[in-house]
Amino acid sequence: MAKQFESIDARLKDFIDRQHIFFTASATGDSRVNISPRETGCLRVIDANTVVYLDRTGSGNETAAHLRADGRLTIMFCAVEGPPMILRLYGRGRAIRRDSSEYENILISHYDGQEPSGARQIILLDIDLVQTSCGFGVPLFDYKAERPSLDQWTDAKGPGGIEIYRREKNSYSMDGLPTGMFDEA
Template identity: 30%
Template sequence: MVKFYPSISEDLREWIFEQSLFFVASAPRTGKHVNLSPKGHPSHTLSLLTPTQAAYLDATGSGCETISHIYEPRNARVTLMFCSFGPSPRILRLFCRGRVIEKGDAEFGGWVRKMVEGGMEAPGGLEMEGGSGAGMDAEEKDETTEKGEEDGKMHLKAIRAIILLDVFKVQTSCGFAVPIFPSSSPPTSSSDGPEVSELLSPVPTSGYANRATLAKWTSFMVKKDGSLEPYRTGNNFRSLDGLPGLRSARRGRGEWVGVEGVLQWGRRVGGMWEGVLVGMVLMMVLMVVVGRL
């Protein structure tokens, strides 16, 4: 029951915003690790800007895998996955190519506003940003550090980047093996046909809720260090496979971002020495064979 689409239809868009969370997957071109991260309520962190373009707010965390994989030359592969934990089963994947817009970039503020226009709830602190192109740190201007996220809103203090995604393929599948989690949503008919609708069952009334932990941790770190920049500098400068991470973090460590990009290219090419060696041997063999003809 797998189906593919070239873009996000209106009914899939509505379904996406009804889900409680989504997952982001990425990987380096070479390396040992494939990253998979859960993300919060789509309505609070995700925006569908067009049928083929999406974006989500990337909160400060202990790693920077997705950012590093997008920055890696000739990579930028990202997959978003949504799945229903309610009575109507479905899995949806967005296959994308990504771009990182860091908080310090001049276009950051403008993209946040575009995301709000695309369906995302306005994050806390947005009113403190300047014009549509402002990229200033709201955390340096917000003195209400005790404010939590009980209302479910992400605050700009906690955000380190926007991940902008160009969607080139959409996939849906049955999701029959995904367990049901208590939800306040009643059973509905399935888009996969009446035979699937017959499998739907009622579930207890309960559900997911946003944590206030991120806001409280952010407030603590802002009080302690003045902002989240020291934390990002210490934790978000490299991926698990050694790829360059958040540019602002690398600058904070005194790295030359442009030079590091050249070195990364050199390491990537150097890692292909086996293929280069095999190619040279085959070329020599071919020259010998041709010379004897």
């Protein structure tokens, strides 16, 4: 049932493009495992072995801390409509800071220079294994829309409020690992 591939081919990219949600999973040897849902509008397939996603401010910043300490990252998509399938992208990731030229270049080349409200970093995954599995156990759901809550929250805080919030809530993981968001460049 499970099949492994070295990279994302056209069929798998088409599957990714049709999804509305994906999940990121990260951990270190000594930390809790973190799994986070993300909306696929922020994800881009750069090439057959590289994906990025614009990461927005949230209640924590576990992924960045885990990537800094360990680097392992898995991204999972599962079909909740249409034919069943689960797709996992395994590899090594890193957080790209907002104040870097690399961030700016990716934003321009893959997001038409448009940054969503509350964007805090770009996460890049260098893929070393792609795996599909049946997805027979994934329930069917109907997609309605993206929630407006995050946009409303970040807009209400404003740039200064977001900066304060990130320093308070996004500088360290729940296990005390530094995220690197505010290290000297």
